[in-house]
Amino acid sequence: MPSLRHNGSSEDSPATESDRGPRDAYLDAARACILDLGWRRTTLTEVARRAGVSRMTIYRSWSDMSQLLGDLMTREWRGVVTEAVAAEDPSRPAVERLVEEVAQTVRVLRENELFVRIVELDPELILPYLLSRRGRSQELVLDVVERAIGAAQETGEVRAGNPRAMARGLVLAAHGFVLSAHTMVDEAVSEADLDEELRVTLTRALQS
Template identity: 35%
Template sequence: MPVDDDLILDAAVEELRAYGLRRTSVDNVARRAGLSRATVYRRFESKNALVQAALVRESSRFFGEIVAAIGPLPTANERLVEGFVVGLRKVRTDALLARLLVSDPEELLPYLTLRGAGVIAAASEFLVDQYRAVVRPRPGGRDPRVLAEMLVRLAISFTLTPDGAIAVHDDDAVREFAQSYLAPLLP
């Protein structure tokens, strides 16, 4: 019987929520999924690959929720501003991210920085798709992929270091920041 990666990734996310990065093991993920350790390793070559795949998938789900929130907004400007507000709010309230930031910040950091290429690429691709849904890029105009990557990296920075001049726990302050500083960057 073929193994569904989602079964393994669901088990990995549950383990991560329950035990954090350090205490999650491939053995426990396999047990939770009702599979053998070897089966999990055939699908994911290492714990790092499994965790990265789980984080990429959770990022895709996260962005799906943002689409639902900003979908009715007609302009790229409105979608950017409200998407940034909703995104930072979701980061503050996401159970998995909150658990990992509290219990394993030094373990999480590489998955958002040094080993974060997959998460950054998935998030950037999502933003470019959202932009193209409402704007036709002009030939010779600025590349929306650059802005998308910059926004993702900025959001990661706010997630990892929320205290600063911008009150990231206040939707109105985030909205004002996004309108003043991010919206003007749209190509």
């Protein structure tokens, strides 16, 4: 079964240390600014200062902070997906493998320091991707999940159905476990308990 790690074009993959370019350094500077100052107080001028380049150098890549944030979030969330599936076991059954990849992506994203910082200080930045439109990172995840579902359907490991709709259903289910899990944690239910419930939900959604 295709995994989240092995699908998509090379341009969708996070940069490695060997192929990082100047833009990655600028995005690193932007990331550090947002972690320190929050989105509202971060400017292209501050990003340029931290990156050690002129403001015009940054403006040649991004005309405003919204464009820069879009590229930063895309790079960050792609990296989250890569990290979540780094330890995948190709010998596992297709359903188990896909469920674990999604569950691990949810867990890693929920703990990602940039994501946590944005949710804490500037949650309105996330709202468009929940209420109005899909982002580039969501499209990437949807594409690779859809491919994985389609491949597993061919072997009979995943139930029949529209793989695109099924992929979107899985991602919608995962949204709540990323954004709202903390509201459901108390002395009776732990985060690990919820993660296990996510695995059960995803498994039953995929099984034939």
